[in-house]
Amino acid sequence: MSALIDPYGRAITYLRVSVTDRCDLRCVYCMAEDMSFLPRREILSLEELERLAGAFIGLGVRRVRITGGEPLVRRDVMRLFRGLGARLGQGLDELTVTTNGTQLARFAGELAAAGVRRVNVSLDTLDPQAFTRITRWGKIETVFAGLKAARDAGLAVKINTVALRGENEDSLADMVAWCGDQGFDMTLIEAMPMGEVGAARADQYLPLSLVRARLRQRYTLDESDYTTGGPARYFTVRETGRRLGFITPMTHNFCEGCNRVRLTVTGTLYMCLGQDDSADLRHVLRREDDDAALEGAIRAAIARKPRGHDFVIDRRRPAAAVARHMSVTGG
Numbered sequence: 094m095s096a097l098i099d100p101y102g103r104a105i106t107y108l109r110v111s112v113t114d115r116c117d118l119r120c121v122y123c124m125a126e127d128m129s130f131l132p133r134r135e136i137l138s139l140e141e142l143e144r145l146a147g148a149f150i151g152l153g154v155r156r157v158r159i160t161g162g163e164p165l166v167r168r169d170v171m172r173l174f175r176g177l178g179a180r181l182g183q184g185l186d187e188l189t190v191t192t193n194g195t196q197l198a199r200f201a202g203e204l205a206a207a208g209v210r211r212v213n214v215s216l217d218t219l220d221p222q223a224f225t226r227i228t229r230w231g232k233i234e235t236v237f238a239g240l241k242a243a244r245d246a247g248l249a250v251k252i253n254t255v256a257l258r259g260e261n262e263d264s265l266a267d268m269v270a271w272c273g274d275q276g277f278d279m280t281l282i283e284a285m286p287m288g289e290v291g292a293a294r295a296d297q298y299l300p301l302s303l304v305r306a307r308l309r310q311r312y313t314l315d316e317s318d319y320t321t322g323g324p325a326r327y328f329t330v331r332e333t334g335r336r337l338g339f340i341t342p343m344t345h346n347f348c349e350g351c352n353r354v355r356l357t358v359t360g361t362l363y364m365c366l367g368q369d370d371s372a373d374l375r376h377v378l379r380r381e382d383d384d385a386a387l388e389g390a391i392r393a394a395i396a397r398k399p400r401g402h403d404f405v406i407d408r409r410r411p412a413a414a415v416a417r418h419m420s421v422t423g424g
């Protein structure tokens with residue numbers, strides 16, 4: 094079976110699967126306060142999601158990341174982790190998850206047992222009040238308990254932090270130190286203009302070029318050639334010995350090496366995070382029992398993968414660059 098190669102010669106080896114559009118938090122840059130979520134009939138069952146992910150693995154995808162919404166609020170989601178975990182070493186090299194950490198205290202052990210070795214935990218501040226403000230109602234203790242459980246279960250943790258103007262910009266240097274103390278790698282992310290969230294994007298946006306320059310006043314950032322094939326550019330913080338990544342969709346186009354596609358919980362495949370074109374795989378999945386048609390539909394979609402995105406945050410263009418929220422594809 095030939096691998097999935099897109100029109101620009103990039104091999105597609107990484108799939109992100111969103112297992113729900115729901116979340117137990119409402120981060121101000123991610124969702125509007127009052128969101129409407131998908132009706133149940135639109136949503137793929139866990140078996141359907143596993144079959145779809147399996148088709149991608151059959152076509153050469155070697156890494157799968159489960160995301161959401163908040164993936165750990167989907168009922169019985171551990172069944173999917175166990176199902177995909179059984180494919181580790183048989184085509185699949187790595188199974189990971191991106192989570193806000195609120196449910197990790199309950200699930201870290203089961204994730205590890207399913208074969209997950211690394212988790213990305215999104216955390217934008219260490220301050221309890223700022224956490225509640227950013228997430229609109231979250232309690233930071235639940236995330237701290239989750240992080241402890243992850244460590245106890247032997248999971249490697251990477252903290253994902255969105256840089257937010259006027260909100261966490263003055264505490265990012267302290268978070269780098271904290272990650273060093275905890276033994277966590279960290280990635281900083283620029284806020285992207287995805288979906289209406291009831292706030293002006295230009296007010297939230299903080300360029301990471303500025304953040305990096307400020308961090309350099311306190312830390313020595315050594316260039317690193319470490320890469321995950323993803324969009325982050327990594328440095329090693331000499332003072333802590335931990336990795337620090339920068340994801341800069343707004344200030345640096347990171348698309349040249351893109352190896353990934355994103356599947357939503359409705360079976361819609363997005364070939365680019367920053368573009369609207371998509372392919373409906375649910376239709377084929379539910380119509381055909383054998384996977385040949387599904388594989389054909391996946392190949393046809395990959396043949397349409399665009400060269401890259403062009404996000405713009407501009408006060409004169411207040412509408413979101415991409416209409417869907419990040420919670421649809423999970424980042």
Ligand code: SAM
Binds near residue numbers: 161191285286423
């Ligand atoms: N609920 C999980 C979590 O919190 O990690 C998974 C889904 S969440 C949408 C994935 C990541 O996207 C989180 O790190 C979140 O902070 C980030 N994110 C959400 N909206 C974003 C935006 N508009 N720009 C940049 N990052 C965003």
